Amino acid sequence: EILMTQSPATLSVSPGESATLSCRASQSISTNLAWYQQKSGQPPRLLIYGGSTRATGIPARFSGDGSGTDFTLTISSLQSEDFAVYYCQQYNKWPLFTFGPGTTVDIK
């Protein structure tokens, strides 16, 4: 099983600032990585797949980068609606899909 880790567990950011979230895989997953946003009481929402491809309707302030084992999600100029939990997920080994434990982005 490919283990996914995320850091930090919690990130406190002021509105308008940027945030960089990290995700690491226990083995190389090429660019087979997705990012999801989840707000309380809602299902996850796909933000990024292929490491850096934004999903339909996702604002340009969300960007993904990385390949192999190390990935980042950057949210530039955080808006109030961006405070949420963010999960990374690998899909390199079908169908053994695994998620990271999540990073909570909260208001500083």
Added chain:
Amino acid sequence: QVQLVQSGAAVRKPGASVRISCKASGYGFTDKYLHWLRQAPGQGLEWMGIINPKNGNTNYAQKFQGRLTLTRDTSTTIVYMELSSLESEDMAHYYCARDNGIGGWSRGVFDYWGQGTLVTVSS
């Protein structure tokens, strides 16, 4: 628009089974794989299994082998998830999610999600 609408919350006793439905609409039902995932309260996401609505083929996470069954009804565009031998650790929100693969294959990226179904396991 693509929609996945799940059945309502369920309460079961330990040892019982639960069946949750996921009604898909707004796209070709047999064109996209569907997955089931779950999330225990305050916890992360766990992938459970996948079904190909075109032919009914399934794959399950090893953890759920033997007690998870996914089926589909192409006439109603509904996918069903049945989990048996419930334990307290199965208490979670259960989600169906569409795979964003194209050309009849599965990528393993979940682009649309159902609203979630809370399953409570309590004696």
